[in-house]
Amino acid sequence: MTDVLAAFDAHRRLLFTVAYQMLGSVADAEDAVQDAWLRWSATDRDDVADPRAYLVRVITRLALDRLDSARARRETYVGPWLPEPLLTGGAGDPADDAVLGDEVSLALLVVLETLSPAERAVFVLREVFGVPAGEVAAVLGRSEAAVRQLGHRAREHVAARRPRFDADPQAHREVTERFLAATTGGDVDALLAALAPGAVLVTDGGGKVKAALRPITGADKVARFLTAVASDGASLPGLRIGLAEVNGLPGVAAWTDAGPFVAVSLVVADGLVQQVFVVLNPDKLAGLRRDEGPPTLRR
Structure with missing residues (x-):
């Protein structure tokens, strides 16, 4: 055997x-x-x-x-x-x-x-x-x-x-860092500077958690939605959020004391975020480590 x-x-x-x-x-x-x-x-x-x-x-x-x-x-x-x-x-x-x-x-x-x-x-x-x-x-x-x-x-x-994307991992990482800092800092202007004018946000909550039921289009709407969600999530017990490699590319992941909370994947082209995929459905977060500390991203 x-x-x-x-x-x-x-x-x-x-x-x-x-x-x-x-x-x-x-x-x-x-x-x-x-x-x-x-x-x-x-x-x-x-x-x-x-x-x-x-x-x-x-x-x-x-x-x-x-x-x-x-x-x-x-x-x-x-x-x-x-x-x-x-x-x-x-x-x-x-x-x-x-x-x-x-x-x-x-x-x-x-x-x-x-x-x-x-x-x-x-x-x-x-x-x-x-x-x-x-x-x-x-x-x-x-x-x-x-x-x-x-x-x-x-x-x-x-x-x-298939969306067009920047092939340079470092460029993708730098945009992701700006996106994360602006989102968690509630800085709408900085987030707008990281988003393409026609940026699209798709959130998957599966009816289990609060999420947009339709894609959100336009940098202004996307920025305001993301900063509002980040503000609401900041009060969650034990929230840990940071850069992470999501499906082979720089992204964002977060945990709370209750376990995995969210995974965010970005499509980056021309130095700007073109698409944002946000997975919130807890049934879909088995691919996030449950037994480790804050997420890390290889340099």
Whole structure:
């Protein structure tokens, strides 16, 4: 059994990330990985020539099976739905089990939600992990020609909807620092200087906590909403807020004595914040460390 577990663990990080990108949910991705382990431990591994390809095929099918029920749940979701955030870049957090980078930014995951399940699977496997078209065809039970067509549609769709962003991590960090200081300091003018004129704010409370039920557009409205929320939150017992690496990019995270409170992801372009994604739903904050102090960001 030790050898069986070791063989599976060698690919666990990859499997989690494939499932997370397919589902946008930490809990669902972890469940899919557990189901993949059960299948792996029960299979005749002598018949498996390529464990990585086999496990990727298994996790993708498991994720596809879960997508329909996940989409049904989202139809009755209160307010905007955002993917679950992950803190990355620090030892001991759940994202240690993920192979992360720009391709799992919250902004991209939001765009992937607009793809069909098959398009999403092809995009994740082909564009993110470089899985050969033949293997993806085997996963989906389709021809290679069909997979290439799905991939073409998915790439065009993502390219048309994916927000433009600054590629320089340091520039992103500096804007995030200004955004955080202005927000927590209640400085509307400074926050306006950090926001693009057409900035859009999306908050996900899921009906569990107070949040905007529709996206907020315009720098002035976004700034006033954020400073008001920050002012209300300042009185929460044990509030700890700071810079954090959220889904591979500089962002903001906060905890209170009750546990994780919020994760904020920014889309930055031309030195200004273009989009703000705020996840407040406590059911979606499993990707924030619960047992550590204030968040940190790698330099």
